[in-house]
Amino acid sequence: MIKAVKKGPILEITVPKKWAGITLNHLFQDDWHAPKKLVHEWRMSRTAGIKGRTEGWEAPLSPGDIIQLPLFYSEQPPDFAEFMDIDVLYEDDFVLVLNKPAGMDTHPSQPGDKNSLQNAAAFYLMMKGEPILPFHIHRLDKDTTGAILFAKDRLSAAILDQQLEKREVKRTYLALVHGLMKKKQGTIKEKIGSDRHHGSRRRVSASGKDAVTHYEVVKLFPEKNMTLVKCRLDTGRTHQIRVHLSFIGHPLAGDVLYGGRPILPRQALHAWNLRFPHPLTEEWIEVHAPVMDGIIPEEQN
Structure with missing residues (x-):
């Protein structure tokens, strides 16, 4: 884990052992791929560097060095913010x-x-x-x-x-679909492209972009002829889960655009779990999002 601390408008990062010998230039451009405009601002303002050292960006870093970056300042248009419960x-x-x-x-x-x-x-x-x-x-x-x-x-x-x-x-979704899925798990690898007959709809298409969805049955509801499914995405195409599950004959409940019956006020799809490496500390963060409107049953453990 890398130590990264916000101090007012300044970000301070303690150089870990794995960065020993590389330069700030290398870190900004090759490791972080920081936006060129941001790096240019740091260079022109001469405010980014190593605390207590006068060497330039080409000097090798040492473990324990403190990198200081002017990073935090207002970027918000004055009329952008709007109160809503979140x-x-x-x-x-x-x-x-x-x-x-x-x-x-x-x-x-x-x-x-x-x-x-x-x-x-x-x-x-x-x-x-x-x-x-x-x-x-x-x-x-x-x-x-x-x-x-x-x-x-x-x-x-x-x-x-x-x-x-x-x-x-890593993103994991819960979906409530029509029909009882026979396979406990599987992977759908079907390209997805635009539907030229419908501006907002997508479809499986040989000329589309690669799309991969992994699914796993969570629970069957025989009395309702429905299945609760967990889905993981390797790609992020528009409407990917909705298109793929409809393609294999199990459209989402409420998703009339892709063949689901209008038995719910919306398509039964929920981004249930999010896991990602922290952009600066590199610590893995995992977050679960509870279903707020009761449309989809929570995962059964």
């Missing part, structure tokens, strides 16, 4: 995980839009004395509930984006 699942100085309710977008689709989780997160942080624009690392459909990860600063956002691309951010 369920905070995890928070520290760098990341925030919220439990998104149904009927709410993850983020505004265009400037000025309100009623999104990002609006609510900005207001929550502003009321805590952190007037910043939180960065959403992934998305959920408007009527899908559950855990969404936000970063509080540009460096953490960049590192988490890379982790998501490298499939280090």
Whole structure:
């Protein structure tokens, strides 16, 4: 675990043994892949460096050195924040995980839009004395509930984006589907592309993008002819779980777009578990999001 501490607008990181001999340039560009604009700001302001040392960014690091970075400052547009009740699942100085309710977008689709989780997160942080624009690392459909990860600063956002691309951010969903699934577990590897006959729908398509969904039966409900399924994603295509489960003949309950019957007010899909390496400390964080509206039964242990 790497020691990373917020001190006002400054981030202080204690250099671990594994960084011995590398340079700040290497750390910023090759390890973190920090945004070029952010690195340029640090370079031009001459405020990023090693505490108590005058050497430049090409000097080798030593274990115990303290890296100081000007990282925390306001990035929030004045009209962005909006009060809404939110369920905070995890928070520290760098990341925030919220439990998104149904009927709410993850983020505004265009400037000025309100009623999104990002609006609510900005207001929550502003009321805590952190007037910043939180960065959403992934998305959920408007009527899908559950855990969404936000970063509080540009460096953490960049590192988490890379982790998501490298499939280090692990997401597990609960889905209630029509029919009794015969296989206890399986993997769906079907490419997903746009449906040219329907602007908002996706479909399995040979010309689409690779998509991999792993599923496991949690519980059968014979009296309702339904199955509770746990799904893990290797990819993050739009509507991936909804498309894949419909493709194998088990559409989500309430998901009329993909063949589900309208027996529920929304599609029965919930982002139940989120596991990821902390962008700065590298400690693994695991968060469970309880189902808030009772649409989906909680996992049976």
